[in-house]
Amino acid sequence: MERVPTRGLAIASLAARRGLWLEMALRRARPGSGSADLFLRERTAVATWPDLTGILAGLGWAVVGAVATRAYMPERSTRDLGILVALEVAQEVRARLERAHFQKVQELTIGGVTWRSPSGQLVDVIESRAAWVPEALQQLGRDPQGLPVLALPYLALMKVESGRAQDLADAARMLGLASEELRQETRIVFQRHAADALEDLESLITLGKLEMGEARER
Numbered sequence: 001m002e003r004v005p006t007r008g009l010a011i012a013s014l015a016a017r018r019g020l021w022l023e024m025a026l027r028r029a030r031p032g033s034g035s036a037d038l039f040l041r042e043r044t045a046v047a048t049w050p051d052l053t054g055i056l057a058g059l060g061w062a063v064v065g066a067v068a069t070r071a072y073m074p075e076r077s078t079r080d081l082g083i084l085v086a087l088e089v090a091q092e093v094r095a096r097l098e099r100a101h102f103q104k105v106q107e108l109t110i111g112g113v114t115w116r117s118p119s120g121q122l123v124d125v126i127e128s129r130a131a132w133v134p135e136a137l138q139q140l141g142r143d144p145q146g147l148p149v150l151a152l153p154y155l156a157l158m159k160v161e162s163g164r165a166q167d168l169a170d171a172a173r174m175l176g177l178a179s180e181e182l183r184q185e186t187r188i189v190f191q192r193h194a195a196d197a198l199e200d201l202e203s204l205i206t207l208g209k210l211e212m213g214e215a216r217e218r
Helices: 014-028 037-041 065-069 087-099 152-162 165-177 180-193 195-211
Strands: 062-064 080-086 103-107 112-116 122-128 140-142 148-150
Touching: 014 152, 014 195, 062 065, 065 080, 065 148, 065 165, 080 087, 087 112, 087 122, 148 152, 152 165, 152 180, 152 195, 165 195, 180 195
Parallel strands: 062 148, 080 122
Antiparallel strands: 062 080, 103 112, 112 122, 140 148
């Protein structure tokens, strides 16, 4: 698949921005990360986040964003907890959070609401109509705190669809640390839901493997 040209042009789409970031990263990447292997493979829950299991009982939801990545790579700092729900249950989710004394902070431009928990922590509730969401919410993992998180293939898909540099970096690191079996499962998910991003997925896998010290295939 031919990559969208970006040099000298306004970046008109997420795919073009993603392609530009990946092109630059691949051009400069060298094997190795500068971090100890023990650190890269350690899974921690230094930060404790609200567990919404009781509040959202019976509704499909999962932790996403930076907090979810700690299930698959070293934990990194973030100011808020992100969760994903299907648009069909969004109104019920809003009603339950209000009853649990969460305070509405603002609407999210991507769809959803930022809430402040009774303990003062920010919670971004992303309300999505994406076709893959119901499927993803049936295949959850657990992070070191025990929170439900998206399985890696769907978390990687969500981050690639975002196109933000930090999200792409997260996806590359998670895929670099994943088993080949899990990478293949991710390819299958992309084939079903984002076939136009398969080339970018392979680039992210290459970047992740380089960070883990694997030589670039020729």
